[in-house]
Structure formats: structure tokens, C-alpha cells
Amino acid sequence: GTLNSKFVSHGKKFFASAADSGTLNIAKNAALLQSQFGGVTPENSMKWDATEPNRGQFNFGGSDALVNWAVSNNKLIRGHTLVWHSQLPSWVSAIKDSATLTSVIQTHISNVAGRYKGKLYAVSSFQLIKFDWKLSGYRPKFSEIFNEDGSLRSSVFSQVLGQDFVRIAFQAARAADPTAKLYINDYNLDSNNAKVQGLVRLVNSVNSGGKLIDGIGTQSHLGAGGAGGVQAALTALAATGCEIAMTELDIAGAAPNDYTTVVKACLNTPNCVSITTWGVSDANSWRASSTPLLYDTNYNPKPAYTAVLNAM
């Protein structure tokens, strides 16, 4: 079996990887994506700075390449990411008034989410697009919508619009692609911590007037030995009734035992539907120096790869 076929045999939806033109153009990397993985997430090409570098000027060269590759190779696609503090052009973070920012968010989402709606469903009725939502402030670099204590982070979005930006953005996405599962996505959701509890409160609050948030993504950029709290986190997140996805999994050192713990936690959580590793090979990882992925720099499987297969 392969990573995806074994995972799917447990009733899960897909085992995926981040990708983009750069890694798709590496033959060994593309061959592994084709044979082992069931889906892809654009690593950078669908982010705001790539798709709308200037107001109203859209550029879909990179994201189209990823989506076209996925469609022709019959892979599912998780869109990533519509609203995020990082890789956000400065013209957005400079906006001061709520009417302008609301309109800018709506225009961005209707263009990006709208572009891939018709295209994918026209090709194959079982393709899914899942948009990871990162709704957050623009500093510090890797903070998303929440502070570590579970409170809402200060950001251009929350400063100008308050918590309502979450509803505004999700409604725009629902309108742009009514059949896509809409996800909120964050990092450090790796134990049942205050941030997990804050996210659960927000999701329950936003969904109380009708379900807008379908899923919660937990990035899962783990440190070595950092998998012990993952099961408790997944259980707490799943209590919202949302589906759960591990969206950017990589683990410093890639110890087989750490990967086994994570995969078993997802298998053991009925609402956990997918695992995406943040790349295929250590050669192209954003955390390359910590060698966190399942394949080494020569695209050969590591012990972590065998551990993941055996855990399934």
C-alpha cells in the first residue's frame, strides 16, 4: 500500500502534501506525489501576496499550475489560504476603514475561491476544494488569529473589523464556492491548551447562527518529542462537530515514534479526515535543517515513512 491508499482504507479522505511549481518540476518529487499522495496544498502560490499583489490586480499563474497539475493527476486540493497575516501585501495591512477592508476581503475571496470553483467541479464531480482559513494579524510573524492564551490577536483584520471579520470572510467564501468545506487553520494546536480552547469557543460562537466553519485545521509543525498532546487536542477540536485536518505536518528530527503517535491519533479520531505533510522531501522543506519530512534529500523514504505506513 501507499501512504494515501492505506490511510483511505481506514475511511479517511486523503493523505496529502504541500506542492507548487518548484517542487512539481522536480521529477523525483512529482513521481512521489503521484504514487504516494492523494492530494496537494499550494505551499505559497494561492496566498494573498501571490494572487493579489496590488488591489484588484489578480495573478493566478502559480496557483493555476498547481490546480491544473492536481486535476490532471486526479489529486484532491486543499486551497491555502484566503486571509492570513503573513505573506499579506502591505496595501492590505495599511487599510484603516471598515467599509474598505470589508470590500477588499470580499473581492479577494470571490476572485480566488470563485476561480477554482467552476474549474474543478467541471472536471470531476468528486473533487473537493478545501480552503484553509487563516484569519489573523500581521505580526508577529507566525501568530494566526489567536494569542497563545486563546484571546483574539490584534491584527489589521481584528483592529478594523473586530471579531466580525471572521463572519465576513467565511460568508464570502461560502458564497464563492458553496460546496467547498471551509476551514479555519492555526498552529500550536498540539495539546489541549488555551489556544485550542479559544479556537473551540470562536468556532462554536461563529457557528451558533448556522454552520459557517466546516472544519478546523491544525498545522502540526511539531518539535522532536512533541506529539504527546496531539490526541487530546484532536479530541477537544472534534467536540465542535467540525471535521479536523492535520494541514502542515512536519516533525523536527522525524523520529518514527513521533510520526506513529500523530498518525494513530488521527486514525483514532473519527472527525479527523486528512493528513497533509508540509512537503515530500527534506530537500525542499521550509524547515530543512531539522529534516522533518518522510523522504530524505535524495527522495528516498526515511524510517519515518515506514513508521507511518506501519501505523496504518
Ligand code: XIL
Ligand atoms: C511557508 C512556506 O513553506 C515557505 O515556502 C514560505 O517561505 C513561508 O510559508 N504556516 C503556514 C504555511 O500556514 O503557509 C507556511 O508555509 C508555514 C507556516
